[in-house]
Amino acid sequence: MRKAIPAALTLAILLAGCGSGSPPPAEAPSEAAKGAAHEEEEGQVELTVEQIRKAGVEVARAIRSGGGALTLPATIEGDPQGTQVVSAAIGGRVVSLTRNLGQAVGRGQTLAVIESREAASLNAEIEAARARLTLAQSNLTREQRLFDQKVSPEQDLIAARTAASEARIALRLAQQQVSAAGAGGGALNRIAIVAPLSGQVVTRNVTLGQTVAADAELFRVANLSRVSVSLALSPGDAGKVRPGSEIEIVSGDRRSVARVDFVSPILDEATRLATVIAVIDNGSGQWRVGEPVTASIRLSESIGNGGAGGVLVPASAIQTVEGRQTVFVRNQKGFKATPVTVGQPSGDNVVITSGLTGNEQVATTGSFTLKAELGKGEAEHGGH
Structure with missing residues (x-):
């Protein structure tokens, strides 16, 4: 049977070991250090780009707004100043x-x-007017020569000049009539x-x-290098929109920024709404006339409203985690669960009054999957 080592001898052995110059054994991480490491990763859902894609998680950019925003369905239209009907002036x-x-x-x-037949009549009138002008000019040349030779009186010269002017006017009129109908078609x-x-x-x-x-x-x-969207707003909302204001146009994964070009000062008699037209630069041709889109209008602060502003995110981005409203912010490792304070809804968006700066990208569709993944990770950590 092994004998117990006296306590004094044990202390002597430990002191001797410390004085020998050999490194002390590595200390196990303290509970405080473990807690700090856990705190650094708390709320983090680590996912690769491929995992995010397979999970069907979509990301949207948060929007800074001074007075909220409206999200409305809209339709791409041709620029009113760049679209023209071509009709037949004659049958x-x-x-x-x-x-x-x-x-x-x-x-x-x-x-x-x-x-x-009408085209034939118009073209024939041009030919006849051209022939009359040629004859009148020839007659004028002859009368001018006879007058210079003092053979013909000045009255005949004046009459020839008048006839030539009238023939010229008749030809111009006939040409303008054809121009109003179209152009020469290659036959009378x-x-x-x-x-x-x-x-x-x-x-x-x-x-x-x-x-x-x-x-x-x-x-x-x-001319589809510029297209437009037309929206109908209530008088109160229209009063917060100014020419030059930004409107975000979204359809699927395509986004463009439109600029308000016109805010009608007159309400529609039937709907009592104001028309707002915004123009989109469509040089790349990504938008098609008639295409349904979603338009998000950033509203400016109204006077005396107390500056009710904030950051706008889609309502689908909000999840409740441990009793707090939370959004999942995209970062290099995946997504970070970020508690936020939610204000009033604004169409399909909600106003975030604190927790975001407006420069973030947040998970929208599929954010519930991230919430479930976060809960699973915390349960695994609690089980160790």
Whole structure:
């Protein structure tokens, strides 16, 4: 049986070991250190980019706002100043179509050719006026020569000048009548319908061989480098929007910033709402006319409202974690659960009055998955 070592001898052995120069054994981490390490990782959900994608977690940018925002459904429209209807000024049969839907066209280029008796009459008037002008100018030249030779009286010269001026005016009038109807169609009985501006053909209401009436709409041509959205706001909300204000346009993963171009000072008689039009730079062609989108309007503070501002996040980003309202903020390791103070709802968004700066990206769709993952991680830690 091993004998017990006296306490004094044990102390002597320990002191000898410390004086020998060999390093002391590594100390085990204290409970305080373990708690600090846990505190650093508390609320962190570590996920790779691939794991985030597979989990279906979507991210949205928080929005700083002085007075809240409105989120409304909207539709992409052509810029009112960049869209024009092309109609037939005269009736007739369509014998040629040179542009189809979506094709580009330059200003003055032919879209269609119409054949009709009226076109023949207009073109014939040009030819007749041109012939009369040629005759009148020849007569004027002859009368001028005879007058210079003192053979013809000045009265005949004045009459020749008058006739030449009238013939010139008649030719210009005939040319303008054809120009109002279109352009030369290559034959006396044809008129070409031309594009009034450069852009794309966005509507075509005619087929080859169709007989069209005067003033019938044949095409719509739009310059789609700029598009717009039109919104109807209550008078109170419209009063917080100014020309130049930003509107965020969202559809799926596509986003653009539009600028308010017009705030109507007159309410619609039927709806009693004010129209707000915002213009979007569409040089890349990512937006299509008629496409449904979501528009988020940043409202400025109204006078005397106490400056009710904050940060806007989608309502789907808010989760309740341990009794506190929380959002999951994207970081390099994944997402960090960040407690926030939630204010009033604003459409599909909510106002965050504290906890965020407005520069964060937060989880929206799939944020509940992150909450579940966070709870699972804390349960595992508590079980050790």
